[in-house]
Amino acid sequence: MDLLEFARGPALQFAALVLVAGTLWRIVGIAFLGKKPDYSEPRGPGGLGAALKVIWTRAFTAEPFKKATLYPKIMAYVMHIGLFATIFLFTPHIVFFEGWMGLDWPGLPNNVIYFIGVATVVSGFALIIRRATSPVLKLISNFDDYFSWFVTMLPLVTGLLIPVRALFRYEDLLAIHILSVALLLIWLPFGKLGHTFLVFMTRGTTGMVFERRGAKT
């Protein structure tokens, strides 16, 4: 078994199993944790509407913070949209998803994806430099922040090396890329990258609790 076969086979299979088990563990564990009894008089219904409202409003920065957070906000948007495009709109990836789930959708030209990929990496580095140089961010950052950034960037960088055949042969680069994706999938449910599937769940819960307490959301 060569490296590519190992990456496409056992490594990816193990990573998928950890991802599925880990994700469901986190979601079920949080969803059925139950709420603390709230004895105060509710100031609002705190229902699904409140959840959806906060999911929407938290996508934008509150007015007082707009100026101060403009730069990281733009970078974060570039990074997240870039990640979405490179993962889901790159044809070889779509072929991968089709083989896995049977679903197919149109992709973007590879050259467009390469451009988006570079922009995503640049934004990722801009964010990590900011985190590493800002005294406040440094204080509130831990291993999880840096390692999560690393496992997110690794598939992007290794993926971008493939079209230029940098350092290694194509099949070795592809194997390294797939192994880096496997590492990402394994880490995803356990660290801060869990926000991939928890973000709307947690924001919605926050919205419901806030509305019930009468906070302006």
Next chain:
Amino acid sequence: MKYRPTVGEILQAKGVSRRGFLKYCATTASLLALPPSMIPRIANAIESARRPSVIWLSFQECTGCTESLTRSASPTVEGLIFDAISLDYHHTLQAASGDQAEAARHAAMEENDGSYLVLVDGSIPTGNPGYSTIAGISNVDMLMDTVKGAAAVVAIGSCAAFGGLPGADPNPTGAVSVQDLVTDKPVVNVPGCPPIPMVMTAVLAQFLTFGQIPDLDKHGRPLAFFGNTIHDRCYRRPFYEQGKFAETFDDEGAKAGWCLYKLGCKGPTTYNACATVKWNQGTSFPIESGHPCLGCSEPKFWDKGGFYQPLSTGHFGSGATVAGAAVAGVALGAVAAAAGRRRKAKYTKEA
């Protein structure tokens, strides 16, 4: 001593013009990535070579490699080069058989001890000596006996180079490649199913010119021919970059000649010269004919998933395993939630 004509004399007798011969030498130099200044040296080396003795051994094979070399629409210079070498033993092409053929092999080995080339097509069965024999001699014994006095060994085709089809899972004959058995002689792998004729003769031309085997890659293949992927030299590559793919063999994309990646093309991971040297006197190659590359010059290409399965398809095993992981995750989550509730209830009670 019997007069042995030079390769140049033989080619001249067969009507190969000086111009045609030099064109062949120029192409060979180009394929081997040699500077134009080397063309006269190649021409001189080939012309003056005294019919190098070649013993061609055929083991578990389909004769496709020999067919590739001999079945050209019109005689090519590379074909005639093969005529010009002293092919002292070749099961398929020789007239002699049985004891006479074996005597010819032994005679060639004795006369050219230390300087003859052994070309092998087909894999070698090791499961049982009786699986494949020639004149009552097992393939393993014949190979090991023949390579003793050889200058170098060239494994022709994917079966000889990597085990090929006979070596595919479950490998019922215990087929192995030449390099698995021959470890004390230089071995050059010229894989392909079949290999490109020009590549075979260019390897011989390199040997005749420089007296040494060419630079090889990690799989023992000449880098000059196996240094680039089919994908990197494919004329359909721009369509790959533009995201234009044939979805089926008869859709508009296929008719327009778009990239065959989605139809399982193994071009990105296959190292060979098909896209540049091409087949049938440079007419075309499989992708040009509308079929994805099967990756036939790569080790174990029969066992690398379906021919029509796209390269980026993951191998996740059975859905049951993933379902099992899902059940385990839900169970773990339920246990974690129950523990959290208990803890919360305890603190609420204490408060």
